[in-house]
Amino acid sequence: MPAPILCQRDLEFLLYEVFDAESLTKRPRYADHNRETFDAAVTTARNVAEKYFLPIRAKVDAHQPTFEQGAVNMIPEIKIALDAVIQSGLSSASADYDLGGMQLPNIVTNCTEAWLTAAGSTLLGYVFLSSANANLIDAYGTEAQKNKWVRPIRSGDFAGTMAMSEPNAGSGLADLTTSAVRQADGSYRIVGNKIWISGGDHELNENIVHLVLARVKGAASGVKGISLFIVPKYLVNDDGSLGARNDVALAGVFHKMGGRGQTSTALNFGEHGGAEGYLVGEENKGLMYMFHMMNEARIIVGFSGAINALAGYQYALDYAKQRPQGRLPSCKDPLTPPVNIIQHADVKRMLLAQKAYSEGGFALCMFGSQLADDIKTAPSEERRRYASLLLDTLIPVIKSWPSEYGCKANSMAIQVLGGAGYVNEHPVEMFYRDNRLNPIHEGTTGIQSVDLLGRKVMMHQGAGLDAVISEFQSTIALAIENERLAPYAGQLGRAVDSLLATTASIQNGMISEGVDLALANSARYLDMFGNITIAWIWLKLGLVADGGLLAAEHQHDKDFYQGKLQAMQYFYRFDLPEIYPWAELLGRLDATTSEMQPEWF
């Protein structure tokens, strides 16, 4: 029997026991739904994943897209698998009914995407990007733009991309130089070079709609002068038929360590006078629009980090249960049969760590999706605003913690398999390569840390931080009443106190020492904030698991909840305490890195 891709029981635990997805069906947008329709969507995703994605996963990884005669060449199985997603309706599962969607909540579509991502190497990127692109035009485009571009993207006829980075401005969007010149007919001529464009060219769809950041001639420098444009690969006539090829050329395909399910390209816009582009919204607001979408993209990156980790964990677990090797230290008799390696304490440590990191990271992303659903559909304006504040503040953690710890988990999955984990007979080395992109794209971990410490915890007079802390405190208040969980609640309470004290020290330091020194150790602050956030989410999971354990009748349910509680314990014993040396370093505004001089290296 092949190793399970994901743990179905775990998805159900999160969806229904922890985040109570059924309660969403009381909201008008989801009124047609119930647990059966949610389950049906997740089961459809699982079936597509098992039938179309899993069988080709290794082949996709071994055959990365190539650049041949100006076009992208990829194995034909990819189109078949992606078409299956589109035909199943899963590619626009959360979209409005009247745009061809299923109006499913985010928290449910994240579970459908989990199956496809876990089984599909990184092929799902095409779907995610197209969907994010369509959502952005939906939010800021005109009705005409929605009809012309969003409909064919939702139906799967067109694909969508995001074209932001340039060779000389990767993370530094302020310096991008792609230019846009307004024409008499209201369109723009776009000229510039873009890199790292995922899905930037391919033959999977009849057209590709690029969303391009560019600077209108004469606009302000820096991020304030950036506008957003729709730039299609083929022009589209008003009747929806394809027109001439636009002035967008594929300049090259990057050869990536992982993520080979998705092509990454360099595109040249306007080699022959200028690509035709159409302004989205108003001039100079492009980055604001893009950042709206960026939250969505960053949750997806966090999910991807967690799902890679979950998939690696499930694989390593299955292997450890079946692989006999060695004996316990107390056994000195070579005639006894070897034990399965899951019996070895250090293998259990590596599996527990993977469980704590992957399931904790995934649960945090699910919490983020719950907030996204609340922003869209919570009955009260107050709740919507609160959810928005909370999500904005937590985005850097949701994006980076599952990415960083997902990579650690994937490394441990390799280690559980030993030499077998290092070769391509098993997928764990692929997960390790795939996941390594997640701490980089959509804003590196370093950039997330500056966003968190330099902006998010400061904004609205600290209201975002207050909101996060109040979430932590209300979980602590529940857990402190529970005999089993009270020690963990106490531990989390002390960690939160330490976080608040540390934050205050840094904020004082911003005034007394200046922003550069105060932000110098922001990455450690993100580590600290992240570990406390994950400890909190585990306490939330622990509360549900403890209740579940008390009520459980079947042994497999008891085992399931015991496992959750043990993973929580693991995180509180092995990981949470590491914040204290970090707090000390942060609290004293350690200057080791900022004082380092380039010539000393």
Added chain:
Amino acid sequence: MPAPILCQRDLEFLLYEVFDAESLTKRPRYADHNRETFDAAVTTARNVAEKYFLPIRAKVDAHQPTFEQGAVNMIPEIKIALDAVIQSGLSSASADYDLGGMQLPNIVTNCTEAWLTAAGSTLLGYVFLSSANANLIDAYGTEAQKNKWVRPIRSGDFAGTMAMSEPNAGSGLADLTTSAVRQADGSYRIVGNKIWISGGDHELNENIVHLVLARVKGAASGVKGISLFIVPKYLVNDDGSLGARNDVALAGVFHKMGGRGQTSTALNFGEHGGAEGYLVGEENKGLMYMFHMMNEARIIVGFSGAINALAGYQYALDYAKQRPQGRLPSCKDPLTPPVNIIQHADVKRMLLAQKAYSEGGFALCMFGSQLADDIKTAPSEERRRYASLLLDTLIPVIKSWPSEYGCKANSMAIQVLGGAGYVNEHPVEMFYRDNRLNPIHEGTTGIQSVDLLGRKVMMHQGAGLDAVISEFQSTIALAIENERLAPYAGQLGRAVDSLLATTASIQNGMISEGVDLALANSARYLDMFGNITIAWIWLKLGLVADGGLLAAEHQHDKDFYQGKLQAMQYFYRFDLPEIYPWAELLGRLDATTSEMQPEWF
């Protein structure tokens, strides 16, 4: 100008300022040598590295060996590069003059190998393995065996391998089943399947000498019944000419995530009745012989981990110095030009961490080589025995710390480059893949941790641990007298106290709670022991750097020593303090992992 492969100045610092390699020339074995001959060997290695290895590194990585018509197929450039190593004499640089060697000390040959390894992807594995194989036959074989097998290996005509693992006994050698039956002529017939045989088959040399672990019919079970055999690919006549092909067949080639410079194979011995093999030493002592060689192999793995990290660090450093992007947080004017990313505090953090891990890990391995030289050539029997005790105790740390932290360093090298680090235009993603093998082969990190805690710190009534601690203490005693270094000496002293207390708690626990629980967190113990050992080596480096800084006249020397002191400070501020939460966990014999039940996962 291409990025430097390694920092030449750093090798000289270690060789001459820290480890005083010149003092070795007073010993008879090295009497013909002086600093000039040492430098000449290192320069030769650098030249071969730059001329033959660096230009083909990416190509080697992109063209891993394939299995075609029963043979290994690899790109022809590999043989040219390896022949250049052999012709330069570097492949047997430490061997005796009368075996065609140069009689160079280990500490010097490690620097020659550093250049070749850093530039050569993982091609050097062929040389290392052949050399280790020859050393083992040298140590335990008969004169006839040395003449027949060692000479042609040293000259480069033959290659050598180690064939230990089997499909059902990877790390668990006690369960290996390859059998050996003694023949009337004194030879043996070997039958069994071996996997993960690096260099197990290829056409680079005219013959391959496998050293095979097997069980003589009727021998004891477990590790006590294992013997060691020479099993050549081609039989060799008494005049040295090649005879018939032996009954050894290539069964397959593994496709590895990294380390693609070297083939990893599955070999079947005795498909047609039995491969002819020749016993090394006595029956049933095979594992003891192999473990003698294992220390050498484990130092090489540690070196490889550190050198991959050094190479990645140098590359990322070069990139960070030249890549403009973004502005400091205090700069709000988008019209100022972007700074080079080396100015960003978080990039400096990632570079400082890489420097601390790679240079610290490499220095520890150099210390290990100094001990290996002392074991062979120290004038007094007492010093030789002490060096042997010290090296035996430290081997698990030397093997695993540079491997584990080397992987962390390589991950940060990718992160410094961002998206560019994830694609094969730059070698940092290759280093990341290559290095991931080092925590696995020659005994996983988990196995090293059990070796350290369950054996090394206990052996000879704790004499090994005492020896390590006394090394730590004598460095502390020197540093405590130095104004700049006294705080670090104090910090290390407290860490050593914590290590001793933790060790005592665990030893008590072995008696009261049993060995399984006491060893359950051995990996954390290795982490703790490792970080303290690296803090100690950095204090040693700091002492030399402080002296160097005082005496330095040129700015580049001052910068160099300042960098060393800052990297030391980084390790003491960012990494060493993490031992305290680990000590708490270890001291209370935390049972989280050991109590975890397989069915709870």
